[in-house]
Amino acid sequence: MIRQRITIHNPSASHDGLITHMDKSSFQLNAPPEGFYVEKRIIVPKSHPFPLIELLRVQVKANEAVDGNPLFNFPTTQGTAFYVEPSSEYTSDQQKDLIEQSQALVEQFTHSINGTQWIGALKTIYLYNETVDPELMQNIDRITPGTKLLVDDFSILDIFVSKGGMVLKQVYHTNEPLSFETDPAISTEVGLFLVDPAVSTPDDLVLSGLRVLLNQDEDEENYHKTMFHFKPRHRHLDDFPVESTITENGLHPILSTKFKNGIPKPSDDDIQECKLYYHLNLARSLIFDKYQSVPEGARLVVQNGKTELEAPVYKVHEWGNEILFEFDDFNSSSIDFTLHSRYQAPDQSESITIASNPKPEVFVACSISEDHLLDYSPLDNKAPIGGNYELYFTNDTVFYHFPHLNEGLIDVKVPHGTSDFALVNTITTIAVAAGLYIVLASLLKSALGRGKITKEKKDQ
Amino acid sequence: MLTLNTKTVFALAVLLRVVFFFYGLYQDEYLPVKYTDIDYLVFSDASKYVYYGLSPYKRETYRYTPLLSWMLIPNAWGGVWYHFGKVLFMVCDLITGWIITRLLQNIHIKGAPLSSNRVSILSSLWLLNPMVITISTRGSSESVLTVMIMASLYFLIVKKSITTSALLLGLSIHFKIYPIIYLSSIMYYLANGAHIINLPVIRWINVTNLKYLIVTCLSVSALNWLMYKIYDFEFMYHSYLYHLTRLDHRHNFSIYNIALYYKSALTENTQNIENFAFIPQIMLSAVLIPLVFADRDLISSLFLQTFAFVTFNKVMTSQYFLWFLIFLPHYLSRSRYLTRQYMWRGVVMVLAWVISQAAWLGCAYNLEFLGINAFSELLYASIGFFLVNCWLLAQFFQDLS
Numbered sequence: 001m002i003r004q005r006i007t008i009h010n011p012s013a014s015h016d017g018l019i020t021h022m023d024k025s026s027f028q029l030n031a032p033p034e035g036f037y038v039e040k041r042i043i044v045p046k047s048h049p050f051p052l053i054e055l056l057r058v059q060v061k062a063n064e065a066v067d068g069n070p071l072f073n074f075p076t077t078q079g080t081a082f083y084v085e086p087s088s089e090y091t092s093d094q095q096k097d098l099i100e101q102s103q104a105l106v107e108q109f110t111h112s113i114n115g116t117q118w119i120g121a122l123k124t125i126y127l128y129n130e131t132v133d134p135e136l137m138q139n140i141d142r143i144t145p146g147t148k149l150l151v152d153d154f155s156i157l158d159i160f161v162s163k164g165g166m167v168l169k170q171v172y173h174t175n176e177p178l179s180f181e182t183d184p185a186i187s188t189e190v191g192l193f194l195v196d197p198a199v200s201t202p203d204d205l206v207l208s209g210l211r212v213l214l215n216q217d218e219d220e221e222n223y224h225k226t227m228f229h230f231k232p233r234h235r236h237l238d239d240f241p242v243e244s245t246i247t248e249n250g251l252h253p254i255l256s257t258k259f260k261n262g263i264p265k266p267s268d269d270d271i272q273e274c275k276l277y278y279h280l281n282l283a284r285s286l287i288f289d290k291y292q293s294v295p296e297g298a299r300l301v302v303q304n305g306k307t308e309l310e311a312p313v314y315k316v317h318e319w320g321n322e323i324l325f326e327f328d329d330f331n332s333s334s335i336d337f338t339l340h341s342r343y344q345a346p347d348q349s350e351s352i353t354i355a356s357n358p359k360p361e362v363f364v365a366c367s368i369s370e371d372h373l374l375d376y377s378p379l380d381n382k383a384p385i386g387g388n389y390e391l392y393f394t395n396d397t398v399f400y401h402f403p404h405l406n407e408g409l410i411d412v413k414v415p416h417g418t419s420d421f422a423l424v425n426t427i428t429t430i431a432v433a434a435g436l437y438i439v440l441a442s443l444l445k446s447a448l449g450r451g452k453i454t455k456e457k458k459d460q
Numbered sequence: 461m462l463t464l465n466t467k468t469v470f471a472l473a474v475l476l477r478v479v480f481f482f483y484g485l486y487q488d489e490y491l492p493v494k495y496t497d498i499d500y501l502v503f504s505d506a507s508k509y510v511y512y513g514l515s516p517y518k519r520e521t522y523r524y525t526p527l528l529s530w531m532l533i534p535n536a537w538g539g540v541w542y543h544f545g546k547v548l549f550m551v552c553d554l555i556t557g558w559i560i561t562r563l564l565q566n567i568h569i570k571g572a573p574l575s576s577n578r579v580s581i582l583s584s585l586w587l588l589n590p591m592v593i594t595i596s597t598r599g600s601s602e603s604v605l606t607v608m609i610m611a612s613l614y615f616l617i618v619k620k621s622i623t624t625s626a627l628l629l630g631l632s633i634h635f636k637i638y639p640i641i642y643l644s645s646i647m648y649y650l651a652n653g654a655h656i657i658n659l660p661v662i663r664w665i666n667v668t669n670l671k672y673l674i675v676t677c678l679s680v681s682a683l684n685w686l687m688y689k690i691y692d693f694e695f696m697y698h699s700y701l702y703h704l705t706r707l708d709h710r711h712n713f714s715i716y717n718i719a720l721y722y723k724s725a726l727t728e729n730t731q732n733i734e735n736f737a738f739i740p741q742i743m744l745s746a747v748l749i750p751l752v753f754a755d756r757d758l759i760s761s762l763f764l765q766t767f768a769f770v771t772f773n774k775v776m777t778s779q780y781f782l783w784f785l786i787f788l789p790h791y792l793s794r795s796r797y798l799t800r801q802y803m804w805r806g807v808v809m810v811l812a813w814v815i816s817q818a819a820w821l822g823c824a825y826n827l828e829f830l831g832i833n834a835f836s837e838l839l840y841a842s843i844g845f846f847l848v849n850c851w852l853l854a855q856f857f858q859d860l861s
Contacts, residue, residue, distance in 0.1 A: 250829035291501055291519075309520055312709050314725055343709050345725040351833040415833035421722040421730075424839060428719040431843040432772075435715070435850035436740050439768070442854030443744075446861040447752045 002044050002146055003187040006180065007379065009037040009071045010194045015209060018192070024222045025182035027190050027212045035175040039072045039379070040151070042168040044144050048161050050101040052094060055085040055124075057386035058109065058143075060157040062132040065173045068403055070195060070205060072171045073234040073381045074156050075401050076388045077281050077358045078409065079130040080113060082106055083386035085123055098125070108142045110135050117284075117319040119305040122392070124385045126304065128281050128319050130358050130409055144168045150186070160383050169381070180214060188214040191226065202235050203268035203368075203398075230377040231270065231370070235400050240264055242402040244359045246410055251341045253412050255280075257362055258334040259402070266366055266400050274366035274400075276327040278335055279389040284320040285313050285355035285414060287340040295337050298325035302392055312343035324389055335362070339412070346417035353416055356409040361389060364400040371396030464580035466561055473557060473587035477550045480597040481543075496546075500599025503528060503545055504535045511536035517694040525635055525699050526687055528601055545599060552603035553596040557587035559610040560789050563759065566618050567793050574793055582789035595779055602782045608632040609639055610786055613759065616646065626672045630679020634687075637700060638783070641746040641769055643676060645754040645761050652755065711824055711838055713776035713817070715846035718839040720774065741772035753860055757794065763787030764856055771849040795859050809852055816841075816848040 010018065012032035021028040029036070048056060059081045066072055084102045099116060102125060106115030110133040118125040137154040140147055144159060144166050151157075153172035160167045180190050193209035200206045206229040213222045240261045247254040257278070266274055278298065282288055282305075289309055294300050302324035306316050325335075337360075344353040374380055374395065382390055390399075417424075487495035506516035506529040516522050516529035534544040561583040567574050574582075586592055596603045612628035615621040629646070632639040650669035687695045709721040716737055723730065745765040753761035766784035770776055792798055797806030820841035826832040 248831055250827065250831040252829075291505055292498065307520060310710065312721075312724060343721065343724075346722055346835075413831060415827060415831060415835070417718070417722055417725075417835040418833065419722070419836060419839075421719075421726060424719050424722045427839065427843070428715060431715060431846060432737075432740070435771075435846050438847070438850040438854050439744065439857075440748075442857040443748055443752060446857040449861045 001187055002042060002150075002185065004043070004150060004189070005041045006188065006190045007039045007041070007071070008178065008190065008192045009039075009069065010192060010209070011035070011037065012194065015192060015194060020177070022212060022223060025214065026180065027214065028177065028179045029192065030177045031175050035173050036178060037066055037069050037072060037173050038152070038171070038178070040168075040170045042144070042147050042150055044147060044166040044168065046145060046165060047163050048105065048143065048166075050105055052087050052090050052098045052101050053084050053105065054087040054090075054163065055083075055385050056105065056159075056161040057081075057083040057383055058157070058159040059083075059386055059388075060132055060136065060154070062155040064404070064407055066156060066171050067401075068236050068238060069171075070202075070232060070236065071193075071207070071379055073232070073379070074158070074171050075234050075361065075363070075399065077128070077279075077361060079128060079281070079358055080110070080132055080136070081386065081388070082127040083121070083124045083391075084118075084126075085385050086125075102127070105143075109133075109139050114319075117317060119318045119320075119322065121304045121322060124391070126322065128322070130281070130283060130356050140168075146185070158381060160386075180212075182214045190214070193226075196227075200229075201268065203231060203270045204229055205232055228378075230379065231368075231373040231398075232377065233374050233380050233382060233398050235266075235268070235398060237264060237266075237364075237400050237402050240402055241405045242362050243405040244410060245406070246412055247336075248413070249338075251414070253286075253339050253341065255337040255339055255357075255360070255410065256334055257337075257360055260405065262333070263330065263364075264400075266364055270368040270370060271366040271398065272368060274364050276330045276362070277365050277389065278323075278325040278327070278337075278360050278362050280323045280337070280360040281358050281388075282321040282323055282339070283355055283357045284316045284318060285342050285344065285353065286320070286357060286412060287342055288321055288323055289340060293338045293340070295325060295335050297327050297330045297332060298335070299328070300324075301326045309340075312345070314345045316342065322388075324392060335360075341412065341414040344414050344416035346419065346421075348418055348420060351415060351418050353414045355412040355414055357412060358409055359404055359406070362402045363389075365389075365393055365397050366400070367394070367396050368398050374398070464584065465576060466580050466583070469561075469580045469584045469587050470554070470557070473554060473584075473593075476588065476590075476593050477553070477597060480593050481546060481550065484546075484597055485543075495598060497595075497598040497600050499601070500545060503532050503599070503601060504542065507532035507545075508536040515691055515694060517691065517698050523698045523702050524601070525683075526691055526695065527635065527683075528604065531604070545601075546597060549596040549599065549601060549603045552607040553592060554587070556603055556606045556610050556786060557583060559607070559614045560586050560786065562614060562618060563610070564789055564793060567790070569794065578793070582793055585789045585792070586785065589785070591778070592782060592785065595782060600779050602779050605632060605635050605639075606782060606786045608635060609642070613762075617758070622650075622668060622672050623675055626675035627679045630676045631683065633676070633680045634683040637703065638766075638769060641742070641765050642762055643673065644746050645750040645758060645765060646672060648750050648754040649758045649761075711827060713778075713820060713842060713845055714774055715772075715842050716774045717776075717842060718835060721835070737772065737774050741769060744772065745769035752857075757860065759787050759790040760794065760860055763791040764853065764860070767849070767853055767856065771846065771853065791856070791860075797859060805855070809855055812848045813852060816845040820845050 010032060011034045018029050018032060020030055059076055061074060061076055061078050066074055086098055090098060099118060102118060103115035106113060112133040113129045118127045140151060147168050151170050153170060156171045158169040180188060190212045191209060193207040196206045196208050208227045211224050211226045242257050242259055244257045247256050263276060287309055290300055290303055303321060305321035306318045484495035502519060502522050506519040506522040509518045510516050510529045511533050516526050532545040534541045561579060564574055564579045564582055608628055609632050612625045612632060615628060616625035647669040648664060650672055651664035651666060709724045711717055745768045749764045749768060750761055753764060763784055770780045770783060796802045823834045823837040823841045827834040
């Protein structure tokens with residue numbers, strides 16, 4: 001049986017007047033003026049059919065609607081990400097098969113992303129694209145059967161598949177009324193909570209509200225007033241926004257991230273050691289030169305993907321690079337990251353290529369005491385694979401995020417040739433022939449002159 | 461009239477290099493556009509790998525002989541030692557200038573040596589040339605090669621030491637493959653002795669040039685064998701094979717560059733002009749020019765060969781200009797373009813070269829730093845520069861005739 005757990009975050013001060021109907025088969029709510037934040041967690045007892053794949057994680061993020069929400073963690077890069085961990089039977093000589101199976105898996109979801117452009121990321125292979133394909137919504141049942149009708153909004157999805165089954169999560173914001181009905185094929189639990197500001201701290205959020213169980217036995221109570229507290233892994237520095245912009249500099253654009261109100265030092269009770277980090281998925285149109293482009297004050301700790309510094313974009317097979325910088329005692333007002341544009345394929349219809357790239361994720365990561373409490377959080381999203389930068393941090397790490405003032409992707413303009421090869425080749429051939437004629441004619445004249453002089457010498 | 465003596469030129473040469481070097485440190489520290497050449501970072505990183513017992517080819521884009529990274533190991537010690545390579549290149553640059561001076565002093569026209577003043581002025585074309593100084597103080601390694609080539613010629617012409625000269629030419633060819641084109645000139649230059657077999661062409665072979673050929677080949681082979689033993693196929697690929705197969709799509713002065721960019725984007729493999737680019741290049745630089753000029757004036761012949769080689773090459777950057785600039789003082793010592801009668805033509809030639817190059821640089825700047833689509837302009841600018849170079853080559857031929 002499919003099970004779903006729906007957690008509704010009411011950001012207003014009270015639950016009063018929100019519940020319009022509640023019985024054993026139905027639960028209906030009106031949204032407060034601030035709207036609701038909803039997380040649906042759907043558990044399907046079915047695995048995937050790909051023998052070489054042990055774990056799969058698909059993360060989709062089409063917008064930033066829930067960024068900054070204290071309960072629901074989805075502070076990952078905008079776009080679509082696939083992570084695959086090979087099974088224990090996998091050996092390195094099966095790489096081609098693994099990629100083929102992974103490609104087939106991607107094609108279950110979408111045909112707009114090239115499923116062959118994987119890069120390595122720790123023990124997984126990783127495929128990323130900055131776009132979100134609307135087709136993915138139509139195909140969701142292929143991999144998580146029976147879930148399509150349960151998903152209300154496909155903007156933010158997190159699908160984790162193991163041999164034991166699948167967990168599909170969606171997170172969204174809505175101002176519309178919510179209604180949940182009994183379905184005999186689905187076990188449903190709905191929780192409505194608000195953060196109690198009187199007793200909550202950033203490192204210990206206290207939630208109060210109620211849980212409603214649909215499909216319960218007639219004689220059992222189906223709702224329970226609930227209060228619980230948890231330690232959030234992702235925390236938000238709402239008063240310290242950043243803005244990432246491109247400073248045009250020809251083929252060497254600078255991705256500049258400005259800290260509008262500086263960089264705070266987190267001071268929650270549970271934290272121990274903290275450092276600033278900068279994580280970026282860099283599209284293959286752009287080059288990161290680890291030898292000369294590491295931003296001032298930074299240390300490169302992760303670079304996955306193609307490191308070829310000279311190839312044009314049409315010779316790069318991987319989707320791009322994943323980069324993570326670490327900063328010690330950084331106190332500058334901005335991080336300036338110089339990129340280099342790869343040459344683009346000639347195109348007669350346009351004079352420039354727009355290379356779209358996601359913004360960097362800028363955060364302070366801290367180790368904490370009592371890290372076991374993170375595992376008790378029912379809302380924690382950390383999984384054995386995926387999660388962008390989460391993959392590179394130990395379990396005792398919490399993240400403080402700088403919100404971005406600017407939404408969407410960052411565009412870099414790259415000029416490209418606008419003629420065609422045949423014409424350029426003809427012009428070049430004519431020029432070489434003309435140059436060669438000038439040189440050979442003169443050389444011949446010199447050689448003949450030399451012969452004449454030699455003959456004259458002989459005659460003398 | 462301008463009077464200079466060799467000591468003054470050398471003192472100025474050292475001073476200028478020191479000034480440029482320190483200015484480079486300042487620019488690197490305080491200005492957004494760095495003075496140090498990206499290649500210097502590549503060499504330095506490669507030497508760091510060597511210092512830690514690893515292959516220099518672990519550094520992406522290191523496409524040189526491991527010898528270079530060995531020479532720069534002190535760079536890896538850190539601190540002020542990081543600049544060791546630049547100092548080495550500056551010293552090589554000065555030694556090249558000293559050899560140029562010595563070779564100029566060896567020239568006799570109508571039985572008389574060049575005047576000291578003329579030697580100083582001609583050698584200052586290298587020693588006081590801002591382009592030469594900039595290239596070595598930015599950290600480009602060309603001067604290490606130029607010192608090897610000039611030393612080879614010095615031992616051949618001044619010291620009459622065939623073996624040493626051949627060993628040094630072999631070292632040069634190992635360092636960068638293009639000096640192999642000099643072998644035919646030198647062989648022909650040395651052909652004026654007793655021959656072994658009296659048949660056309662074959663009669664040019666004698667004991668002296670055969671010895672030169674064998675020693676050169678042994679020198680190259682020994683070094684390549686050693687490097688291959690240590691670094692395996694990595695060495696062969698990055699030092700040689702890469703240069704034979706490279707398709708440089710990023711803009712450079714070469715006439716073929718834009719065509720190569722367009723070709724690189726084709727999905728089908730098409731036979732085109734750049735596949736045959738080496739034919740006119742090698743025919744001119746390694747066969748025809750040596751046949752016409754090598755026995756008249758070896759160093760001028762090398763100048764023409766190198767000029768032709770660079771002009772018809774699939775890749776051309778400003779560092780390549782140093783390859784023929786080392787021979788320019790010698791060529792000019794006999795040139796009519798330094799006489800009153802032909803001076804204006806000489807001025808026009810220099811202006812044509814500078815203006816056509818500046819036009820290309822303007823287009824490249826628009827593309828590289830302003831992001832303006834200048835691919836078509838670059839195509840025509842590179843054609844202009846190429847045709848100017850061809851015309852210059854024709855003028856040089858007439859001059860030496």
